[in-house]
Amino acid sequence: xxxxxxxxxxxxxxxxxxxxxxxxxxxxxxxxxxxxxxxxxxxxxxxxxxxxxxxxxxxxxxxxxxxxxxxxxxxxxxxxxxxxxxxxxxxxxxxxxxxxxxxxxxxxxxxxxxxxxxxxxxxxxxxxxxxxxxxxxxxxxxxxxxxxxxxxxxxxxxxxxxxxxxxxxxxxxxxxxxxxxxxxxxxxxxxxxxxxxxxxxxxxxxxxxxxxxxxxxxxxxxxxxxxxxxxxxxxxxxxxxxxxxxxxxxxxxxxxxxxxxxxxxxxxxxxxxxxxxxxxxxxxxxxxxxxxxxxxxxxxxxxxxxxxxxxxxxxxxxxxxxxxxxxxxxxxxxxxxxxxxxxxxxxxxxxxxxxxxxxxxxxxxxxxxxxxxxxxxxxxxxxxxxxxxxxxxxxxxxxxxxxxxxxxxxxxxxxxxxxxxxxxxxxxxxxxxxxxxxxxxxxxxxxxxxxxxxxxxxxxxxxxxxxxxxxxxxxxxxxxxxxxxxxxxxxxxxxxxxxxxxxxxxxxxxxxxxxxxxxxxxxxxxxxxxxxxxxxxxxxxxxxxxxxxxxxxxxxxxxxxxxxxxxxxxxxxxxxxxxxxxxxxxxxxxxxxxxxxxxxxxxxxxxxxxxxxxxxxxxxxxxxxxxxxxxxxxxxxxxxxxxxxxxxxxxxxxxxxxxxxxxxxxx
Numbered sequence: 001x002x003x004x005x006x007x008x009x010x011x012x013x014x015x016x017x018x019x020x021x022x023x024x025x026x027x028x029x030x031x032x033x034x035x036x037x038x039x040x041x042x043x044x045x046x047x048x049x050x051x052x053x054x055x056x057x058x059x060x061x062x063x064x065x066x067x068x069x070x071x072x073x074x075x076x077x078x079x080x081x082x083x084x085x086x087x088x089x090x091x092x093x094x095x096x097x098x099x100x101x102x103x104x105x106x107x108x109x110x111x112x113x114x115x116x117x118x119x120x121x122x123x124x125x126x127x128x129x130x131x132x133x134x135x136x137x138x139x140x141x142x143x144x145x146x147x148x149x150x151x152x153x154x155x156x157x158x159x160x161x162x163x164x165x166x167x168x169x170x171x172x173x174x175x176x177x178x179x180x181x182x183x184x185x186x187x188x189x190x191x192x193x194x195x196x197x198x199x200x201x202x203x204x205x206x207x208x209x210x211x212x213x214x215x216x217x218x219x220x221x222x223x224x225x226x227x228x229x230x231x232x233x234x235x236x237x238x239x240x241x242x243x244x245x246x247x248x249x250x251x252x253x254x255x256x257x258x259x260x261x262x263x264x265x266x267x268x269x270x271x272x273x274x275x276x277x278x279x280x281x282x283x284x285x286x287x288x289x290x291x292x293x294x295x296x297x298x299x300x301x302x303x304x305x306x307x308x309x310x311x312x313x314x315x316x317x318x319x320x321x322x323x324x325x326x327x328x329x330x331x332x333x334x335x336x337x338x339x340x341x342x343x344x345x346x347x348x349x350x351x352x353x354x355x356x357x358x359x360x361x362x363x364x365x366x367x368x369x370x371x372x373x374x375x376x377x378x379x380x381x382x383x384x385x386x387x388x389x390x391x392x393x394x395x396x397x398x399x400x401x402x403x404x405x406x407x408x409x410x411x412x413x414x415x416x417x418x419x420x421x422x423x424x425x426x427x428x429x430x431x432x433x434x435x436x437x438x439x440x441x442x443x444x445x446x447x448x449x450x451x452x453x454x455x456x457x458x459x460x461x462x463x464x465x466x467x468x469x470x471x472x473x474x475x476x477x478x479x480x481x482x483x484x485x486x487x488x489x490x491x492x493x494x495x496x497x498x499x500x501x502x503x504x505x506x507x508x509x510x511x512x513x514x515x516x517x518x519x520x521x522x523x524x525x526x527x528x529x530x531x532x533x534x535x536x537x538x539x540x541x542x543x544x545x546x547x548x549x550x551x552x553x554x555x556x557x558x559x560x561x562x563x564x565x566x567x568x569x570x571x572x573x574x575x576x577x578x579x580x581x582x583x584x585x586x587x588x589x590x591x592x593x594x595x596x597x598x599x600x601x602x603x604x605x606x607x608x609x610x611x612x613x614x615x616x617x618x619x620x621x622x623x624x625x626x627x628x629x630x631x632x633x634x635x636x637x638x639x640x641x642x643x644x645x646x647x648x649x650x651x652x653x654x655x656x657x658x659x660x661x662x663x664x665x666x667x
Contacts, residue, residue, distance in 0.1 A: 042109060043160070070128060071154075080506075080559060082573065084574075092122060096151055099150065099152065101119065103484075109250065112304075116365045126156065126232075135157060139486035142401070147403075147432075150483075164187055176205045178203035178204065183199075196234070197234050228258045234251065250286050262274065265649020301341070304339060306336065313329075314328050330370040333366070335365045335366065352391075358383065363462075373415070378409075387400070395441060396442075402436075404431070404432075414466075414475075434455060436454035438450060438451070439452070456486060473525045481512065483512055488504060505537075506536065512529040514527055517530055531566065552583050557579075558576060573603060573647070611648065615642055
């Protein structure tokens with residue numbers, strides 16, 4: 001079946017490529033009306049500091065030209081952003097300059113969407129067809145985001161219609177008996193606008209490289225238990241009574257299902273897991289408003305409710321039918337969060353934009369295995385902060401900020417399986433102060449320089465404080481916040497309007513790092529605030545407009561992470577060296593050809609030094625607008641069929657193909 005599937009996809013994609021290039025030649029001199037991409041940013045969803053140089057942004061057009069279908073793959077094209085596949089849970093995530101998503105919270109239009117229990121979120125479940133852009137802050141992030149941004153922040157900003165009628169439909173297929181559909185309908189009638197979208201991705205399996213060595217747990221090149229299904233619906237209704245005020249209600253529903261391919265590596269301590277997730281469901285409803293207060297001030301509010309339901313089934317064996325053995329179970333999460341925030345700003349003081357923000361968030365985590373009572377865990381988090389954009393003269397901006405954050409435990413229940421009894425953990429609370437400053441200097445219209453320093457914190461998650469780690473650890477409710485001092489010097493330099501470079505150097509010193517300490521009791525570990533570490537490195541991005549229709553974009557990242565307190569415990573998942581590059585060529589207005597490549601050096605997959613080997617992967621994408629409203633897109637990922645891993649023991653997809661057709665109408 002795998003050979004037949006690859007044979008069909010290969011020939012289908014090859015035929016499309018040939019037909020497209022023939023059409024290019026035939027129409028090379030014709031001026032075909034292009035469905036140009038217009039930036040449709042939902043500005044209410046932005047967290048605005050002052051200067052875009054402090055943040056890095058991936059726009060929708062970048063996601064499309066590289067055929068990046070989810071948030072993780074979209075932002076992994078940025079320097080110092082590392083794509084990671086957490087193989088044990090089949091989650092796609094990222095690291096920012098060495099910090100994982102517990103330290104880099106994820107937001108949708110400024111609304112927190114990370115999972116309450118462990119602070120993570122599977123970015124592979126977040127499709128991006130309804131997004132206009134994704135903003136990424138590293139190290140220094142605005143006080144306006146609230147608590148726990150010790151390593152930065154990721155904000156997924158949705159789109160907003162600009163025309164009276166906007167309609168877009170995409171249907172496609174890709175390797176692994178896989179299909180995707182995106183539908184978007186929007187209307188902007190001046191004072192009222194509406195945006196609705198639906199996306200669906202369904203895949204039965206993914207194929208391994210022909211260089212993969214089959215084994216007892218993977219006897220062919222179809223990756224067992226690698227299916228996925230993701231549906232997403234989003235609706236936005238907005239009201240703009242005048243040019244200064246805006247009010248909007250948003251709703252997002254996601255339903256996911258996935259398998260978890262088994263471990264195929266060399267670590268004898270890793271037990272094979274036969275896991276599947278029949279439910280990964282998330283719903284968010286939120287209200288955002290912005291109101292002008294006089295000529296010099298404004299008030300922005302956010303109110304939200306977020307619900308997360310997760311069902312994990314652990315089976316006896318690779319038939320995925322029975323649950324009789326001791327390690328088999330069905331785990332249920334039924335979580336919700338709600339909260340509100342406000343942001344107010346004024347330019348009453350000359351040369352200053354002074355802002356105050358307040359955030360409140362209540363997190364409830366409910367869990368149990370089938371046959372056990374439900375345990376409840378709840379926290380509330382409060383943050384209040386101020387930030388000022390001071391412009392003493394036109395070329396210089398100084399942006400100081402300070403915030404005070406409090407996290408209180410509301411309830412935390414312990415379960416004793418021996419007598420089926422529930423008891424309460426002792427109450428606990430923690431507070432932390434964050435301080436930061438950014439200096440931004442514009443030498444001229446071609447050179448700028450920014451210097452930032454940020455003292456940031458992260459509160460221990462519920463999992464950090466209460467998890468028994470499947471019986472090998474004891475909880476520690478009294479964990480305090482991690483702290484980090486982050487520094488960065490960066491610049492943007494343009495030469496002759498054809499070449500731009502963005503170099504940056506960074507350093508982070510982390511204290512009170514939450515780490516697992518072995519043998520606090522014989523054979524038992526515990527999470528403790530014992531760690532001191534440092535992350536440092538540099539990155540550089542280069543963009544060259546070789547010709548008007550030929551662009552080269554590349555970035556290089558170097559990241560070093562040192563565990564000062566426990567040098568023998570190695571940091572995992574982030575390579576020291578990485579390169580991302582693409583060439584985009586448009587021979588005529590209606591055609592774009594993009595060739596991209598990714599290189600990662602070795603990375604550790606466990607704290608004892610097990611390596612995931614270096615790799616280089618090459619991809620290509622071709623899009624052709626063959627009529628006024630139609631665009632066809634096709635391409636090949638992993639062209640050389642490289643056998644590689646992001647985490648040792650979990651091989652990634654081999655050579656694969658995709659094809660899609662898009663119809664776009666705007667009036």
